[in-house]
Amino acid sequence: MTATAPSPSASPDSSATGALVRSDLEIARAATLRPIVEIAAAAGIPEDALELYGRYKAKIDLSRLGAEDRHGQVVLVTAISPTPAGEGKSTLTVGLADALARAGKRTMIAIREPSLGPILGMKGGATGGGLSQVLPMEDINLHFTGDFHAITAANNALCALIDNHIFQGNALDIDPRRVTFKRVMDMNDRALRSIVIGLGGPAQGVPREAGFDITVASEVMAVFCLASSAADLKERLGRITFGYTYGRRPLTVADLGAAGVMAMLLKDAIKPNLVQTIAGTPALVHGGPFANIAHGCNSALATTTARRLADVVVTEAGFGADLGAEKFMDIKARYADVAPSAVVVVATVRALKMHGGVPKDALTEPNVEALERGFVNLARHVENVRKFGLEPVVAVNRFGTDAPEELDAVVRLCRGAGVRVAVADVWGRGGGGDGGDDLAREVLAVLEAPGTLRHLYPLEMGVEEKIGTVVREVYRGAGVEFSDQARRTLQQIHENGWDGLPVCMAKTQYSFSDDPSLLGAPEGFTVHVRELWPRTGAGFIVAVTGSLMTMPGLPKQPAALRMDLDDEGQVTGLF
Structure with missing residues (x-):
């Protein structure tokens, strides 16, 4: 019992x-x-x-x-x-x-x-x-x-190692314009969505565009939640694609040699x-x-x-x-x-x-x-x-x-x-x-008398067809429109052999469509895929639709402003 x-x-x-x-x-x-x-x-x-x-x-x-x-x-x-x-x-x-x-x-x-x-x-x-x-x-x-802090630390340790590698001679030929892995923090902060790092002169690193996501959007979080063991965690971390060379060859955490320290930070x-x-x-x-x-x-x-x-x-x-x-x-x-x-x-x-x-x-x-x-x-x-x-x-x-x-x-x-x-x-x-x-x-x-799970699509189906299947069968949309950037990434996914991964739709939660104002059960709409992100460590392809952000912002009156710690050390206003 x-x-x-x-x-x-x-x-x-x-x-x-x-x-x-x-x-x-x-x-x-x-x-x-x-x-x-x-x-x-x-x-x-x-x-x-x-x-x-x-x-x-x-x-x-x-x-x-x-x-x-x-x-x-x-x-x-x-x-x-x-x-x-x-x-x-x-x-x-x-x-x-x-x-x-x-x-x-x-x-x-x-x-x-x-x-x-x-x-x-x-x-x-x-x-x-x-x-x-x-x-x-x-x-x-x-x-x-402290789990989220550990995930944040592992994520940001990788980012620091990437930028240090570029600064120290760049033996891996990392293209700073094509580093796709972002720093994270477990807080909503729209001001950090897009930033420039490495400013201040030669001793401060190589300047490049970068940004922050919220920790729960980190691929390290996804890897953490899909790993079957500590050994599988380390292997998945090593498979994360963090960027590309000047010749557009994908680079992984294993190439950088950082999987071990990331796994160490996540050991507890x-x-x-x-x-x-x-x-x-x-x-x-x-x-x-x-x-x-x-x-x-x-x-x-x-x-x-x-x-x-x-x-x-x-x-x-x-x-x-x-x-x-x-x-x-x-x-x-x-x-x-x-x-x-x-x-x-x-x-x-x-x-x-x-x-x-x-x-x-x-x-x-x-x-x-x-x-x-x-x-x-x-x-x-x-x-x-x-x-x-x-x-x-x-x-x-x-x-x-x-x-x-x-x-x-x-x-x-x-x-x-x-x-x-x-x-x-x-x-x-x-x-x-x-x-x-x-x-x-x-x-x-x-x-x-339970049923038997049927997946919506086979893994052998192409990424574009998988996305279309989710849109038609689950959302009831008429079709998918891919941006030029997403089309280029589809080709890249095919060239790198990532077609067999499932898709992870990044979409507003408020509607079946990618328009949060369409409530109820809309039909016949077009879903707009803005970007595709290969998450090779987690093992899926993220399809970013509409105007969805991976770093949320705070509302006009954040709940934080109603929270406090009283004189007896008791939390107030949490819920």
Whole structure:
């Protein structure tokens, strides 16, 4: 049995409306955490495999984990196209896992680590909400065990070695105009997107154009999250293409001899992090690429480790099913043994109304007609999941402002489409309470007769055709328009033998198209591919569409300006 903990002594009211009285941070602080060694023992992790980071966090030394191999079933949680209203996908992921544990299943969670960029920018914390949170919430959201800092250091060490090699004589014949690898930082900073380095005279290096991405967009992050072992991590790092010679021959990290030091900087970070939910369900929180600019899944090591220990693993893919879930199926599941047995598509009344044309400031008003119009977005995602050979379950994440007739309408529309559906109140009542029981029953029914994953395209298909397949089959676009630069890179990909790699679409999360204003379920549009980036270490080709940026900017009123540390050393304003 999965370990469970007593409910918080000051739990919110049993209704979703009542739960709105307290903030997520207040609820998290009211919870009683169990020592992480107890959570580990209940999950079958020996104490000598733990590297403790205080009483409530630990890394797992996989070499000491033992031979237990349960080969647990994977439940992938995805969502409709996100809106500013919020869908609560992480909250639903945690709540579902707690509900499955409550139903008697040995359950673990495998999810991504939060990035400081969106935490300090628009989103606030990213560890679930209400009674469905992973804890300790403040630590996980702020630095955690230092994994992102290690990834940033490894990335920037490579950049320093590249520029030093050019300065020290350039034996590899690196063309400074064709260095494609950027420095990174885990913060939104638009001022660093495009910069010039090496200014100040001959002793300061060779001047060249450069720039910064956010850490979660780094290829080192993608490599980190797809590696199957420390040895595979080092090999993948060595395969990263960082630039080209004057003769346009690709250059790799192995050519520079930098894979060893990068792997060294990641030696502790590569070990999965163990924490717990409010209800005591073990959770592995590890890695964190964004799904709109990368592949959007937690580390393969965390997911496969959870499969070794649990009967059911609940994991999450970023943003909507057109982004994170498609990449989970076509990228992560190709490289790791993590094919889903069930897929949960999260929807909310609020988001469906927004897809139906209701502005954000009017979402609290009941509007069944708008909800019915917006249902086309959910229906499209359901159809897409079925294209992968898997049967979805729709989870309606209940909010306190949802009218009963609106919840009834979503259930009616789903059943009319022949899809399993359940309303879940995991924020207000918790999955460890009874807020996720109905959803857990629907998921368990699917797990009894799971489908078989079908990839959207074969790897033998050309890169241009793979992109076109995703656009037509998942987005329902009419076609793809490649810029002249992208066309040149297509030829380069072919010449260098990279055609057999899967594609990773970098696209706005708000629409099936590359235009974030096209909500609902648009059709017949053209997707514009601006650039193609070969990520030979990670093992995919990134197709950059529309105006998407790999270094986000801060909003006019950043969430950071509402955050503080009080005189008692307590964080305030995080979520």
